[in-house]
Amino acid sequence: MHLIQQQMNTIHIYLFGLGNVGSTLIKQILDSQQFFKENQGIDLKIVGLANSKKVLTDKDGISKDWKEVFAEQSVTRNADHFYRFSSGDLTIRIAVDATASKELSQFYPELIEHGFHVVTANKIANTLSQSFYDDLRILLQEKELSFEYETNVGAGLPIVETVRNLHKSGEQLFAVNGVFSGSLGYMFNRFSQEEVPFSEIVLDALKNGFTEPDPREDLSGNDVARKLLVLARESGLKLEFNDIAIENLVMPELRPASLNQFIDQIEKLDHSLEEKKSQLQPDEVLRHLGQLDVLNKTLTVSLQAVKKESPAGQLQGSDGFFEIYSESYAAHPLVIKGAGAGKAVTARGLLSDIIKISKATKKVFQVI
Ligand SMILES: NC(=O)c1ccc[n+]([C@@H]2O[C@H](COP(=O)([O-])OP(=O)(O)OC[C@H]3O[C@@H](n4cnc5c(N)ncnc54)[C@H](OP(=O)(O)O)[C@@H]3O)[C@@H](O)[C@H]2O)c1
Numbered sequence: 038m039h040l041i042q043q044q045m046n047t048i049h050i051y052l053f054g055l056g057n058v059g060s061t062l063i064k065q066i067l068d069s070q071q072f073f074k075e076n077q078g079i080d081l082k083i084v085g086l087a088n089s090k091k092v093l094t095d096k097d098g099i100s101k102d103w104k105e106v107f108a109e110q111s112v113t114r115n116a117d118h119f120y121r122f123s124s125g126d127l128t129i130r131i132a133v134d135a136t137a138s139k140e141l142s143q144f145y146p147e148l149i150e151h152g153f154h155v156v157t158a159n160k161i162a163n164t165l166s167q168s169f170y171d172d173l174r175i176l177l178q179e180k181e182l183s184f185e186y187e188t189n190v191g192a193g194l195p196i197v198e199t200v201r202n203l204h205k206s207g208e209q210l211f212a213v214n215g216v217f218s219g220s221l222g223y224m225f226n227r228f229s230q231e232e233v234p235f236s237e238i239v240l241d242a243l244k245n246g247f248t249e250p251d252p253r254e255d256l257s258g259n260d261v262a263r264k265l266l267v268l269a270r271e272s273g274l275k276l277e278f279n280d281i282a283i284e285n286l287v288m289p290e291l292r293p294a295s296l297n298q299f300i301d302q303i304e305k306l307d308h309s310l311e312e313k314k315s316q317l318q319p320d321e322v323l324r325h326l327g328q329l330d331v332l333n334k335t336l337t338v339s340l341q342a343v344k345k346e347s348p349a350g351q352l353q354g355s356d357g358f359f360e361i362y363s364e365s366y367a368a369h370p371l372v373i374k375g376a377g378a379g380k381a382v383t384a385r386g387l388l389s390d391i392i393k394i395s396k397a398t399k400k401v402f403q404v405i
């Protein structure tokens with residue numbers, strides 16, 4: 038008789054970013070550690086924590102008092118801190134990026150060289166140059182390591198994987214349209230329904246962790262543009278960020294300001310948006326839309342008036358909404374809709390990517 042024996046798979050997690058998403062991820066992992074051990078044979082240990090200035094390592098894994106321990110025991114961050122700590126250790130290592138840092142994205146090749154799988158909520162690595170994108174994938178293949186980024190589009194909604202699976206199965210994708218930003222969705226849903234200045238809604242969304250760390254990343258259209266580019270590349274297109282047509286809602290004089298200066302002058306956003314709102318027909322609302330036309334290779338980010346009764350017009354709260362058109366879904370698109378922003382759904386999406394890698398690296402032994 039052959040017995041299948043499963044070994045406990047210990048996964049060492051090195052987390053960059055301890056903000057909204059990062060700290061929620063820590064809570065979700067600590068709360069489900071026992072569940073993963075008992076049900077899936079996976080022992081998740083968070084052995085490294087870093088913010089932009091400080092770093093903490095603990096080979097036994099952090100526990101619920103991590104905030105106090107980080108405040109007391111973290112040290113000044115060096116680029117190679119995690120490599121030195123993990124060197125010689127044969128455990129599976131996953132670097133998790135819950136930052137919006139370009140510097141960290143450019144560091145992924147080095148992490149991969151040192152044997153780290155990468156899971157990221159940060160869209161920047163996938164939207165740097167096409168050559169960076171291609172080289173990263175060649176390196177991953179050489180090192181036999183994984184890179185997961187489902188949360189790059191639609192937070193926890195399964196958009197990236199759906200588009201990837203359609204493309205990989207030989208399906209011709211035609212278009213992906215929708216409300217790509219849960220944050221902008223939230224802002225324009227409220228702006229359409231309430232008599233409140235747009236700037237107040239932005240500040241509220243920032244306070245609730247719905248926006249990017251700098252809300253101009255959303256309002257400029259750059260965040261939606263990055264999501265479109267992630268999906269375009271997932272559909273097999275070779276395009277650069279500069280190829281995207283983007284409507285920027287931030288006026289030129291507010292673009293170079295520091296975040297604090299921008300917040301001080303945020304009411305300047307109000308005038309032009311009030312004007313757009315006043316031009317709407319009674320059966321219309323404003324929606325911030327992303328449109329990826331795969332056949333014509335065009336990517337467009339814009340604020341548009343849509344009918345209230347249309348699917349985009351009926352969205353509530355911070356819902357994301359995606360319509361995927363392809364050979365099989367030509368007349369009736371594949372529709373994915375649901376909470377498209379927020380720290381809980383994003384952290385859960387990261388955790389799901391971590392589990393995906395943990396399962397793929399799990400060893401199963403046959404005992405004779
Ligand atoms: N919130 C959402 O709904 C949502 C949805 C989908 C995707 N995301 C993505 O998730 C990521 C994080 O968002 P968030 O809302 O959690 O941001 P956040 O609250 O502003 O937190 C960002 C964290 O990143 C840290 N950080 C910045 N640069 C770093 C570096 N070079 N190395 C290590 N840590 C660094 C910051 O440290 P300091 O405190 O020291 O500056 C902070 O702890 C972003 O890429 C965002 O696009 C968020």
